[in-house]
Amino acid sequence: MSAARHAQVLVVGAGQAGLAAGYHLRRAGLDFAVLDANPAPGGAWQHYWDTLRLFSPAGYSSLPGRPMPQQAGQEYPDAAHVVAYLTDYEKRYDLPVHRPVRVEAIARDADGITVTTDDGSWRSRAVLLATGNWDRPHLPSVPGRADFTGRQLHTHDYRTAADFAGQRVVVVGGANSGTQIAADLHATAEVRWVTQRPARYLPDDIDGRALFEIATRRVQAGGPRISDLGDIVAVPPVRAARTAGLTSRPMFDRLTPTGVAWADGTTLDCDTVIWCTGFRPDLPALDLTRTDGRIPTEGTRSTEDPRIHFLGYGDWTGPASATLIGVGRTARTAVEQLKPLL
Structure with missing residues (x-):
């Protein structure tokens, strides 16, 4: 040795x-x-x-x-x-x-x-x-996840919208990664974007410059928290997809062999679920x-x-x-x- x-x-x-x-x-x-x-x-x-x-x-x-x-x-x-x-x-x-x-x-x-x-x-x-x-991607414990027969990916695995052309895709996650990936797929696939709570966009004039200043004020004088203002930075591709009709719907309750299902009995068949659920x-x-x-x-x-x-x-x-x-x-x-x- x-x-x-x-x-x-x-x-x-x-x-x-x-x-x-x-x-x-x-x-x-x-x-x-x-x-x-x-x-x-x-x-x-x-x-x-x-x-x-x-x-x-x-x-x-x-x-x-x-x-x-x-x-x-x-x-x-x-x-x-x-x-x-x-x-x-x-x-x-x-x-x-x-x-x-x-x-x-x-x-x-x-x-x-x-x-x-x-x-x-x-x-x-x-x-x-x-x-x-x-x-070290994180996958949540959702009932039926092992039963779904389609493809499951994480943010970690996503590369390009072209891989999903013409597919029915469910994107899970209301933070920036989920929003950007849903926006990326919006013109290429039949995408459904689901979030734990309604999507909360930061004002369109706020980007990383303002976020860094807010974080700095938190350190120096207990300024506002970023989460008080919203969760999603509306970068240009996200704004374009939002204008074109991209909206989020509530998180489903379980996966089925062919898709996802909500507690009210609504179901949605899909080919792929992309988990944008953090690391x-x-x-x-x-x-x-x-x-x-x-x-x-x-x-x-x-x-x-x-x-x-x-x-x-x-x-x-x-x-x-x-x-x-x-x-x-x-x-x-x-x-x-x-x-x-x-």
């Missing part, structure tokens, strides 16, 4: 959160390495559907130190543009990314941390987990205590072990921390908190 490799800090994941952490670690002059399970740069953005759009213009979607360039002809950049930006960012700052390397377990002792991967082990003084959630943090085996299924943190820092931080997991690790523009702030704070321990 080969000897363990060493770094003061290990970053697990080279998506937007891992790259922001690498930027601040480089500026701090620390010895670090980034381990990424993907074979190519771009994080989860390289796996998204082909028409996905950011909620914000490029200028409000940047990682620290490097503004995202505009995408020609687009106010809201697509996923491919983000992949190109993250690829350039990684090269520009010469971040030491090792890929493809999948982290399998993290174990702590008094002298440091051992990170076991499918390509050997590492020893470090601290770990910044930035694994995101893309590879869970995709964490490796980690010997930290969990409370109600979640590792307790103060900001990004584990309350049990200050050598371990979690970056980019949404409100769990800081408002707006799952966004391109928001993750830089939490990454900077995490690195500042780690420096005295190294």
Whole structure:
């Protein structure tokens, strides 16, 4: 067995959160390495559907130190543009990314941390987990889900509307992914969009810029919550589909072998159900205590072990921390908190 490799800090994941952490670690002059399970740069953005759009213009979607360039002809950049930006960012700052390397377990002792991967082990003084959630899709427990004989997908599996041309498709989920996918399918398939509660659009003039400002005010002075205003950012394709007649209907009660059914006896046959029902943090085996299924943190820092931080997991690790523009702030704070321990 080969000897363990060493770094003061290990970053697990080279998506937007891992790259922001690498930027601040480089500026701090620390010895670090980034381990990424993907074979190519771009994080989860390289796996998204082909028409996905950011909620914000490029200028409000940047990682620290490097503004995202505009995408020609687009106010809201697509996923491919983000992949190109993250690829350039990684090269520009010469971040030491090792890929493809999948982290399998993290174990702590008094002298440091051992990170076991499918390509050997590492020893470090601290770990910044930035694994995101893309590879851990959540499927709800709905009666009859195992009985449905059609196709079932998750947001994780959706790529292009052309795959569903002429099909009867039920899209489940009233957040942004479900709305964008329903809008994407609206002109191609016979789509029915179902949500737990009536679709709630943010005002059309609100995009990621305003959302980031709201999240910032929450941190600074207890400003309004985003959920008080609505759930869905009405990016141009969503507005177009809404104008063309896309509406949501209440969530069904069960699946049947041929489709879905509501409590009032209404049924709908369909070919495909797409579950846009969210994700869970995709964490490796980690010997930290969990409370109600979640590792307790103060900001990004584990309350049990200050050598371990979690970056980019949404409100769990800081408002707006799952966004391109928001993750830089939490990454900077995490690195500042780690420096005295190294």
